[in-house]
Amino acid sequence: MTDDKKQEFYKALLEKDSAYEGLFFVGVKSTGVFCRPTCPARKPKFENCEFYNTAEEALLASFRPCRRCSPLSHPNQVSELVQTLVQAVEENPEKKWREKDFRELAVDESTARRQFKKRFGMTFVQYARARRMGIAMKEIRAGKPMIDAQLSTGYESGSGFRDAFSRIMGDAPASAKDNQILKASWIDTRLGPMIAIADEDALLLLEFVDRRGLEKEVEVLRSKTRSAIIPGKTRPIESIERELDLYFKGELTEFHTPVRLIGTPFQLKVWDKLKQIPAGETRSYTDIACEIGKPTAVRAVARANGSNQLALIIPCHRVILSDGSTGGYAGGSARKKWLLELESKRHYQNQ
Structure with missing residues (x-):
């Protein structure tokens, strides 16, 4: 070294x-x-x-x-307390949590609040409420009367149900049938945690959790898709979780999880070219601009590259500067270098 x-x-x-x-x-x-x-x-x-x-x-x-940072486990690995409470919610998702429920599990309520806030960006009570509302949303979209969904998720008051629904989903139940639900899940990887957001059919977002501007990305996605985003998993999320594990082991170079790209026609054209860059190879922004027939649009290509919301799947890390230097990367230049080295090693092993 x-x-x-x-x-x-x-x-x-x-x-x-x-x-x-x-x-x-x-x-x-x-x-x-x-x-x-x-x-x-x-x-x-x-x-x-x-x-x-x-x-x-x-x-x-x-x-x-080291006992403090546990280097043999994934960074930000789920604590036993979080695992216990998530399991308790799954066993009874309609439950309304109260102080005595925490005592029965020998869990400190304030500790639960703090750990969930750090892990999911919401308190445990908010997490449990979001899970209950996810069930209600599914029932409403399936055509079940709103009053049934309200009662089955433990809300005796119609106004309380609507208020809780609006806080979590960003929409009122009456118009919920016109909107879709997206699930968000945390995925631990060799290079740090990632967030995956998907519906039942396709993956819409995959980013490193510490990416600059991630919160805005999620909000833009929510707005463009007119969706509510709640914690949970779908088949595309389970698929990308398996593929990421193989990718970071150096056993996979192409992702097959179904994705849905949301962008302008120009962005879609750039992203399509990025997907065509084989693992172990790189292209410059100028190369991409020429390949899409816009040789003077190098800066626009760079912006489209940075707007990609599917890290690794749309391999924007394979785009470097014309002088051969790696250039920037929303996930961090150190990660970019590591990814290129991983793919380069795999490329030469296969030759």
Whole structure:
């Protein structure tokens, strides 16, 4: 490993940069432990750091896993408390949670609120309510009378049902049949967590959770599709979860999960060209502009490239600058380099 790479990794360690999750591990000679880049522990001096590409390398160098950042598990892995509560909701999704319910599970209510907020961007009560409303939405769309959906999800008051529905779904029940439901799910990967959003037929969004502007992307998707977005899984989400696991193991280079692209005709043309770039190869923005018959539209191509909402599937990371440098990437330039190296290795292995 070069000195420049070590300095780059050390800077990421000091800044706890999540874009470097999975790219390296650091062994701390003064303590004998190895950590992930985002470890909250006090940072070691540079001269006490040894950097490794994999956890296995750190283990073989006699370092033991840090107890604070658990480098042998996925970053942001679901805690046992979150798993327990999610399972409890699935066992009785219509349940209205109260203080005594938390006591029966020996769970601290404030801890549950904090962990769910960190993990899902909503409190546990909001999560449980969203799940109940998801059931109500399904019943309404199936033609079931609103009063039945209201009562089956535990709302005795019609106005309370409508208010809760509007807060979560962004729409009133009376017009719900005209809207669709999208499910959002968290997927842990080698390079950090990703969020997947899909309906029952196709994947609409796949992004790294720490991507800049993700919240706006989700809101634009909600607006363009006139959809409500709730926690959950669909077949496309389960499919991409399996494919991502194979991709990061270097066992898959093309994704087959059905997707739905939402963009302008120009964006769709650019994204189609991106999908045609084989794994292990790259193109420049100029190359793409020429291929779509718009050689002077290099900047427009770059904007379309950055507007892609299906990371990895639409491989915008395979587009580099004309001088051969990697250029920017919404998921972080370090991730982009790692992805290109992964695909390059796989490409040469297959030749």
